[in-house]
Amino acid sequence: MLDQFGEEPLMIAMGDTVAFPGGALVVDGGLAAAAVFQALYARTTIPFIPLLIRVFATRRGDLLQPLAGRLGDPTSSRGLFLSVECYERAPYLTAEAQGADAARASGLAPHGSLIRPYLDDCDAWHRFRASPTELGAVTSTIPTLILTGTFDPITPPTWGRLAAATLSNSLYVEVRTAGHGVPMDACTRGIMHDFLDDPDAPPDTACNEARAPITFITDVHLNGGIYRVATALRVGPGLATVAWPGLTVLILLSGLLLWPLPWLTRRRRMHQPVATGWVLAARWVAGLAALAAITFLALLVWTVLRTARTAPLILAFGVPGSAGLLFLIPWLVLVFGVLTLALAAAAWRQGWWSMPWRIHYLLVGLACLSYVGFLSHWRLF
Template identity: 35%
Template sequence: MQFHLLRPRQRPFLFTLILMFFLAACNGNEPTPTPTATTAVIAEQPTDTPTAAPTATETAVPAPTDTPEPTNTPEPAYEPVFETAACQFDEPEGHDVTCGYLIVPEDRSQPDKTIRLHVAIFASESDNPAPDPVVYLEGGPGGDALEAMPFTFDDNFAPLLADRDVIIFDQRGTGYSEPSLACPESIEADLDIIDEVVPLEEEIDISLDAAAACYNRLVDEGVNLAAYNSLENAADVNDLRIALGYDEWNLYGISYGTKLAMTTMRDHPEGIRSVILDSPYPLSVSLTEDFPANAARAFDIFFAGCEADSACNEAYPDLETVFYNLTAVLDEEPIVVQASNFFTGDRYDAVVEGTDLMGVLFQSLYSAEIIPVLPQMITDSAAGDYQLLGLLLSNNLTNQEFFSVGMYHSVQCHEEIGFDSLENVVAAVDQYPQIADLLAAPELDFLLCNVWDSGSADATENEPVSSDIPTLILSGEYDPITPPAWGELAAETLSNSFFFEYPGIGHGASVSGDCPQSMTIAFLSDPTSEPDSGCMADMGGPAFAVPSDLSVADLTLVPFSTDLGIAVVEGVIPDGWEEQFPGVFVRGENGLDQTAVLQQGAPGVPADSFLELFTAQLGLDSDVENVGSYEDVNGRSWDLYASTLQGLPVNISLTESDEATFVILLIANNEDEQAALYEGVVVPAMDAIAIGE
């Protein structure tokens, strides 16, 4: 029974990743920069039923309380150092970023041994930025913040750059920080049995053996796992501010990042101008003991939301019954679904039992973009169509690449499980028999912590944090892991806080829509005033996806021009499709919409080289098949090819002219849409594509 407190990714990355690798190959670059030697210098300061009506509440007290004295903060016997270094991640295009490492003690009570945390400072777009940047605190615990930047920065963080710098770093034990507490042993153990039906007791033993192998390896490497906890993590946050030379900054945490933010507010309040707590995880709650009730609440809200939506209820009647009947069937007769790790390209035959389906639904309720597609996924799966289920399984597999399991174990075993009772967890599980599949093996966390010795936290780590620092608290109605009630609980002891619950969205409210994001930005501008919540009146339940027929008449084409580096390409694209990378456009109709078109042109590159590159980079399911030709309005002859990718239809159109070699790639959600998209998108694109000025 393990689910991590990560911010949701915007959507499954399949084609974003594949096309990014393709573009990197076209330009002769590797997807990930090679590390370079660092320069040791201190950096100068860088320039539940849907709610009837959304409400905002300010926690009021007769008079502001003084921020309590920090705990456990003796005078440091070291000086934190920031060294500039090359960015170890693919830098988002169009942004000025400085990278480096924060060097701090692994254990501040014994400061001789140091560790290195990878840091990225994104410069504000303003000519006169505010002096107080935003520092982002990733979820998990164990989430890798920087590796995901190419996929998340523009949507989630770039809007904050209008007025101030943004600092993002890999917390100790995660991502590109050194040492890494990643546990490939656990991932490999899971993948070894992904295509098998394994008895629960055996699966527990496999998990424990893998955790023990990772633990022993890290200890043999000299890692002090008892030092990887929120107390030391919060000290890292404060040391980063000192090393970078900022007098003040703003903390922005999502999920576990809120627990880290509150720990920092308690222990290091100096220099904190304001705090954003998105999907709060208060120190005083029990994630493990409350998990059954939180999951059941989210499931109930989801099914009630579809039933209350006339279009959803008509398209997917009796959805709750269909879902629970399907889980019962899968427990008796598991199915095999094709799933992939989009990041590595590895493909798997995944056995799906009832517990797996429940896990997919639970994990998917994190994402506001995926929630609208879940009724269709359930209904399709019950009818034997597993395409959407496979995409969600693939998304979960891919997200493992952005997570350091050892950091999760170290933090949770140190400061969560020690305050929990297996007896209480079992009693909580017994109250929700309908989701028993999701709550299997409640003893696993306790057994893992017997293996993973990371010490025990002081009782202070299980007590509410009191502070008068201005704080914005955001929660999502559908959040399955950190319910809105936890946001209200956090607000009770944060005297200058504003709490908002947003309808129709899940985990990570601030990155789940224009309204919460605009309110977040407004709060940063003036954290002592309640942000205008008028936009919440226009928010409702999820816009559940229902079946519809696509026709060419539905498509309006608009011109585009994009600089590929080797050439400027012009052409046409459907209105509203978003350019994620140069020449790569995605429809993004919902969180599982994989529809995308790539339009590229390269002077002097032979057509057969382009085709070979596609075949090598995309990892198509089969060899491309020549299915015909097309002569465009300019008299150019195009060779037409077809294949599939992860079971989705692919069209490739290729022509070699005096001007350049052009390629147009279309990926469709299904064969039903493929024909309409070919006629409405690909044919006009072949007619229009050209090299621009």
């Protein structure tokens, strides 16, 4: 996958020309690797790594575009980061050390280094570097608790084990559900409290050993529109955004109420159909078109709300896989809409119903196409 991006980068148009010079995001192998690297930081994003890889592998720019604007941590300080890293870490990262790292990760090496960008800034930021004595391993018999996350990409468990090797009175605890930063849950708080209360006695780590492993989320129906709609609703949709679907749904509701339901009422009262043949078919086609459109909207809202309560990050990629069949319904709306327009033309030629009814029937057909157009505009279809 990374090699494919290296040979043929993915260009994604971006509206923010300040954050994205030229109004485009260029996804190459280095950026794809960096995105997975960043996802390893938090336990909330770790379960989505297979899904993120799938998005990159299928080159789904429509999913990457809305997420790209949220890359990075706005609370982090670039200046503080450079001050510490250039002093403490840059002396380690000699050309020989970087060559050894590249040899250990030969698949990543052709796509650049995750550390080189800030190394290039170090000389401009400051020229202070830690002395060799400061970079040596710490040797001590002081009781030490070492907590680390299994998925930590920047201070990995191997570093914790290296530290434990020269800290003879240390306890190494690895949290298998964590990334960079061990979660401050009841289990880890209990371990830390036990250690601080009596550093010479081993704390009870049974709760950590009993943790269930990470459950990766893979069964997701990819859809680039869910996140865009949710974002628009959060920031406040414009009048046009609300008026378009609002008017369309009102017409469709009227189509459901005024076409098949009156026929059913009359038939029940008179014990015989009041319309037959194509006239009857026309009523049911309009009703089914409206019913399909309203059903899709209701089920989509219910699915999004339920997912937002249980696993909201799924909405950045789409909806749970179990809801995938839901997106077949707009195709039915499109088919029924085209049939409604064809039957509307027949109604005008053959004089079915009065003129107001023919106009309304035509509006129902046009509303179906408007509905599908709205879904397509928001990439829900």
